[in-house]
Amino acid sequence: MSPTRALALFVVLLAPTASVAHSPGHVGVAVCAECHPAETARWRGSHHDLAMTEASEQTVLGDFTDARIEAHGVTSRFFRRDGGFYVDTEGPDGAIHTYRIDYTFGWWPLQQYLIAFPGGRLQPLGIAWDARAPEDGGQRWFHLYPDTPLTPEHPLHWTSRDQTWNHQCAECHSTGLRKGYDLAEDRYHTTWSEIDVACEACHGAGATHVAEARAVAAGPGQWSATKGLRVDLGDRDGGHWVIDPEHGLPRRTVARTAQRELDTCARCHARRGLIHEDPTPGQPLGQTHRLALLEPGRYHPDGQILDEVFVHGSFIQSRMYRHGVTCSDCHDPHDLQPRAPGNAVCARCHTATRYDAPAHHHHPAGSSGAACVACHMPQRRYMVIDERADHSLRIPRPDLSRTLGTPNACNQCHQDRDPAWAEAALARWYGTQPEERAPHFGEILHAGRHDPRAAEPRLLRLAANRDQPAIARASALDLLRGAPDPGRELTLRRLLDDPEPLVRAAALDALAGADAATLRALALPRLDDPVRAVRMIAARRVAPLAATPRDAAEARRLEQALDDYRATQLATAERPESHLNIGLLELDARRPEAAERAYRTALRLDPGFVPGYVNLADLQRALGRDAEAERTLRQGLAQRPEAATLHHALGLALIRQQRWPAAVEALGHAARLAPDNARHAYVLGLAQARAGEPETALATLRAAQRRHPEDRDLLVAIVDLARRHGEQQLALDYATKLQRLGPP
Structure with a gap:
């Protein structure tokens, strides 16, 4: 810990802020187990069963025998006291506090720990326990963001709003969850029917089903068409998988039309945003969530996983999805394990003699390269140690690695080789040249x-x-x-x-x-x-x-x-982004007072929310309140002095007031803080020219153009400024570059 940082040791003892409150119609695992003991037995000990538990001798995996870890200049200590589990670590004020562990979160390959905070919040500690075996590097404490310097002001700090369990995690780690967020008070009263992911998380509330079952067992009662289940996850079309004798590939005897199982799994196994809080599974995903698309930073351009996007967005790219494969074709839905070990799970549909053979995979039998998943489901590591497979089930495309810079399974293993080597190997093995591959x-x-x-x-x-x-x-x-x-x-x-x-x-x-x-x-x-x-x-x-x-x-x-x-x-009323979106809606509807209220709500929730300041200031400017707009931007900079967007917006506000030296200073801060933002450099160059610094302006614009050689605005600005200041040859040179880009 930094010697200049204040040290304030005291114990934070808060009652757990989420609790059991049976949702209407939920009956619980014990009741389900009366008739479904085999399924319950497989579920016990699964990742769903252990998704969240109360901290106890049986559930806590981490070392709490005065273990210590140093990360980002902070030493955290894990210890036992009075039968409980505790940690000394950095709190939201930058000082060391003692926190009690209330819940475990997850099981393998890592386990996190939840701590109660004011306002009904549960916060997951940023230090996790590596649950793997020692020979795999496990049985140790580690920081989830080892390469990101974190202060309490950082959105990834464990005490931040962005890390709050009630918003980020709770929906997918408990059953019958009610978030219970109060916007006026900015607090939660979160409840669940069961602490983990239990039967009714997937099958829906079971009270009607149980009532029908008991009536049938007692005598004259009879089953309804759905057996009282709000969600019918079974296939009722009689379809099954066979090998088509014509081409030797699997096909389903009946085309699958129902997507209830996939939509149920996707509620949690997808990168998505909540748009309607409804715990009833089985609905189309779009009724409750909006799925993230193949956006830069989340996916590679060819759809391979990049950020932590989970499974669904990958799987729906696959040919298997298109032909009717669903999650339970490969995974047991109760213990979550593959239906068979290793390549045998694929051989349930893809003939082993054809595919699980060196003639197909061209690797020694039994080697890691002979595994179906090695080529078709390459893994990427998240949360430092958690390897997750890409479920797009794609054929390796080293030709795309060469042209797009995307990864491919061949070179992920053979890192001493280049994509051209992998392309040549595929051409030898399968006879397909890169230029013959489908677009x-x-x-x-x-x-x-x-x-x-x-x-x-x-x-x-x-x-x-x-x-x-x-x-x-x-x-x-x-x-x-x-x-x-x-x-x-x-x-x-x-x-x-x-x-x-x-x-x-x-x-x-x-x-x-x-x-x-x-x-x-x-x-x-x-x-x-x-x-x-x-x-x-x-x-x-x-x-x-x-x-x-x-x-x-x-x-x-x-x-x-x-x-x-x-x-x-x-x-998601607890998120400032939600109120920003409402403000933008109100602005489009020409309701500026409502837009301003929404922006101010966003800033009340998060005083460091940069888009809130930018949009509020822009609204104030549009209403002729220029002095207020400047004050708003300076308030934002007091909170977030490193925010290039705020410096840029302030520079634009100063330009409108004809305060050129001050504008150049603000815009210069923006350009230095975000050197890859071509627009910031462009506006700075124009402001420098307007402030009577044409040589400085040309230097700024030319430096930016070297970083962004295809930016037309930069080229046009350089041509115009050089021409107006008598540098005709320079203007001609850059006009030629502009012409080479072709028509816009």
């Missing part, structure tokens, strides 16, 4: 990430291609958000009727900025979409119509849509 949607998404305007025709073709995964098609449209293009309207019109909700929602998002007539024609009808996630985006898009002439029926319809959108945001 991949990743090539289009990669182009769209770099220059969406140039890639727009290809992105639109991908979005319209129903042979491609829906998540890839929606991601293509997501890259086109921004300036509306009338040329897209015909394609978007078709996609708004697409059978895939992800595509419909993304098509609506692509209408951002469209005129009132387009919104009435295209977005307004989608307010009746059967999926809430689509209706939510439709409501967001039609908000500007609330400020236009309309009849009474349309006015009522719009108000209901705006109310529904606000409700989706208030499902």
